[in-house]
Amino acid sequence: MTAKDNENRAGIVLENTKTRWSCRVFRDEPVSKDVVETLLDAANYAPSPMNTQPWEFVVLTGEPLMRFRENVAEWLKTPEQKSEHEVSLLPTGDYYTSLPKDLSDRKKEHLERMGKQAAAVGMSLKEAYPFTFYCYNAPVVVTVIGDAVKRDRHGLEVHQGIAAAIQNILLVAHAMGYGACWIGDIMRFGRRLHEHLGLDSKKEVVGAVALGRPDMDSPVNRQRVPKRPPKVDWRGY
Ligand SMILES: Cc1cc2nc3c(=O)[nH]c(=O)nc-3n(C[C@H](O)[C@H](O)[C@H](O)COP(=O)(O)O)c2cc1C
Numbered sequence: 001m002t003a004k005d006n007e008n009r010a011g012i013v014l015e016n017t018k019t020r021w022s023c024r025v026f027r028d029e030p031v032s033k034d035v036v037e038t039l040l041d042a043a044n045y046a047p048s049p050m051n052t053q054p055w056e057f058v059v060l061t062g063e064p065l066m067r068f069r070e071n072v073a074e075w076l077k078t079p080e081q082k083s084e085h086e087v088s089l090l091p092t093g094d095y096y097t098s099l100p101k102d103l104s105d106r107k108k109e110h111l112e113r114m115g116k117q118a119a120a121v122g123m124s125l126k127e128a129y130p131f132t133f134y135c136y137n138a139p140v141v142v143t144v145i146g147d148a149v150k151r152d153r154h155g156l157e158v159h160q161g162i163a164a165a166i167q168n169i170l171l172v173a174h175a176m177g178y179g180a181c182w183i184g185d186i187m188r189f190g191r192r193l194h195e196h197l198g199l200d201s202k203k204e205v206v207g208a209v210a211l212g213r214p215d216m217d218s219p220v221n222r223q224r225v226p227k228r229p230p231k232v233d234w235r236g237y
Helices: 003-019 033-044 062-077 079-089 101-120 125-132 153-175 184-197
Strands: 056-061 140-147 179-183 203-212
Touching: 003 153, 033 056, 033 140, 033 153, 056 062, 062 079, 062 140, 062 184, 101 125, 140 153, 140 184, 153 179, 153 203, 179 184, 184 203
Parallel strands: none
Antiparallel strands: 056 140, 140 203, 179 203
């Protein structure tokens, strides 16, 4: 590898990293198993604490994905979800004030932006928000499973490793022309999803990736979120 090769490679990786975006409307097209295998192989190369590779995946498409969505629909109809969902959708009480001010401002800004995206397709935020639980209309959903670990230092490291694996999936999917969205909201489906997937009691769903070809005709997909410069305290530089 020459210095020029390195420079070219860095340029490509940087460009791919900076142009990745969260896709929330997908084309009605299947994704081949080969593609998903490539993405999961990329996930496997993520760094992990002591090389534990603490991630597992259950990949849903076709019938199993349809059954998952039917279950989500049933869950959203339950009275507890209806009320809890209202709260999480438009946070009230000390939800915002419990966060540092700059973070709560950014969360509010995010919800406002999601509201505008929903309006662009003729929906209110309230109507549009539940689509996150279905993983939007993605033809493939990669559920990400980890061991149920205590929320201590060890647990945090395990989750950080899994997050790195998810990011690898997002970056490679983007490079291959696929759209993807990290779905943390899937954790709200919790116990019910655990049972739906038939997981061992020691496992837990820690996230999901909605995957497919992006529908670029949708105004939802044509918006990009602004990125702020990082907060950095340079010392000795
Ligand atoms: C841990 C985590 C959880 C997320 N959960 C969701 C989710 O449940 N639904 C969703 O639509 N987007 C979700 N996202 C995507 C973020 O909203 C998105 O990354 C952020 O708004 C920045 O936009 P960008 O990915 O287009 O740069 C999640 C991202 C992360 C890292």
